[in-house]
Amino acid sequence: MLAYFLRRVMIAIPTIILISMFVFSLQHLLPGDPLLVLAGEERDPETLEFLREKYRLNDPIPVQYLAWVWNALQGDLGTSFRTNQPVTELIAEKLPVTLQLAIMSLIFALAIGIPAGIISAYKKGTVTDWAANVVALSGLSIPNFWLGIMLILLVSVKWQLLPASGYVPPGEDLWQSIRTMLMPAFVLGTALAATLMRHTRSSMLGVLTSDYVRTARAKGLSERVVVLKHAFRNALTPIVTLTALLFGELVAGAVLTEQIFTIPGFGKLVVDAVFNRDYAVVQGIVLVTAVGFIVMNLLADMAYMLLNPRLREA
């Protein structure tokens, strides 16, 4: 099991190196002097000289790359020319906001998607199944921004139940923090719930007709135990893997959702950085997201292994 874990980590390392190369090459692929790319609109000769020195821009490209990696490893991803804040600091400030949104959306997605998937698989071919599929399909096809705006109009403007925008850190006021995040998390969560439901359904369908489910019934176990214990426990593996892979969708969705609800999170940071050509920030964001994705994949692998006795015992 440990060997398996280590092998997975070993595979992840070259991936991270490749990604860092790609991110690094951004500054060279973009038109213009990399120095100006890094410096943004900063034209102060002293600053330019400092950057040239720091990133060894007069040296060959491999040396430049190593210098960049060296800085990155020390947590120095450059400075935003817009705010003059270090990129690492910016990310560390915005990431928790998005993480809160992501976790709350995932809770919505799991709480809606998995039960709906189980029920529609169990009731395959009935009206319930049909209805669940229609709802899921609309969940997939209704654009997030439309749903978001509708919710703001109804819940915030008309009924005045929840705040329409903003962010309150959970450390400050937990209840208010959750309340503010409720609508964005719901909007993002429902889109994921639809995907999750369809995967749960197909995974359960395969398992419900298996011989061991028949054995469970032959033991006289109740349908609840048969479905939730014997069948679902086996259907879980692909679901967990998928949930980890939903991370990408989650990040993409968060960018949009944060725009709709004007949440000062990671997504907003991305959008602002791209529009302002704040390349150092863009680089940092791409790197952090990519590493996050790899970590999620690693976690998915681990979960897959823990859920599968065949791999666990090996």
Add this chain to the structure above:
Amino acid sequence: MFRPFPKRSRAHRGGPGTQARFPKCRVSWPDAQISGVCRARYAWGIDSPFGRADQFEIGSREGETLSNTAPLLSLKDFRLRFRGQDACTIDRIDLEVARGEVLCVVGESGCGKSVTAMALMGLLPEGAAEIPSGTLSFEGLDYDLTRERLPADLRGGAMAMIFQEPMTSLNPVFRIGDQIAETVLRHRGGTRAEAETRALDMLRRVGLPSPEARLRSYPHQLSGGQRQRVMIAMALANDPKLLIADEPTTALDVTIQAQILELIRDLQHEAGTGTIMITHDLGVVAEIADAVAVMYGGQVVETGPVAQVFDDPQHPYTIGLMESVPRLSGAGGRLTTIDGAVPAIEAMPEGCRFRTRCAFAAPACAARPALRDVGSGHATACHFAPLEAHLRVAG
């Protein structure tokens, strides 16, 4: 081209009692070398010089008296139709198992053995099939199968089942011990520790090596034969009154088959468990059966005590089935099979379902023959049984 009764015209040339029939036989005995008891017996109306017993050792149950009270299980007038089909896949069958008795259900692939077993256990998927008629009596209680299934309290308790697929019948993500303990807890209650003790006890009884360690094993760590032993342990954990074993050895290595069969027989015998053993291996029947029911196309065509049915098969299908058993001893050693294949359910003929393949088929066979007693509990569903009478005329 759609031919519901492809062989009828040929079979038609001779009805029973006419000499012209014999050279056209599908179950062709008289023109071939002696290859089976029944042929000799029927063709010349004499008892065979080769007893059935020299081919199969029929398991005897001396010293054991079966109670004459009501049977443990009886299935009456059972019909089952799969959704979207017109004909009944199971067409009015009756089965009876006495306490402690082994009933073997035999028949070619697709004749409905497993479907019947599933229906008895109440395991048919909801909505897959319709049951127009059928009553199940089990341990003195009646269940109207058209409306209800076997109660879950009996499933895995008083009535348990072993399946054909040992490799996939255990849940891959739970430990063996937990899977056995689960059924014990479900039916006997008690504490977890007691259930685990029982599980260990059962693993010992089915002869699994190092049972303590096996309790904590996962199914993938066991071989097919070992998994089937676990399935047997699980099925017998609650001392069922009836055990249904659906081809429990088919998926196993030949060397393991005999061991598993012996295990089932021993445990069944020890506990006096009534058993329905589904198989298409007549060797298995000879080995362990008290009674046998021969199925063809969803009908029981012949049934009775195993000695009678084997020594004196009356239904052309049973005769054909016995002819198709490969022989290791005796004259011949050749394999005769029944010509043709079981028709698809849509092409199933009215009346006697065997008539598309029967050498004796006659116009009368368009009406369904009733299961008639031909002596001492031996019954057969053929218009021309006992065949001897007709064959004597022919000879």
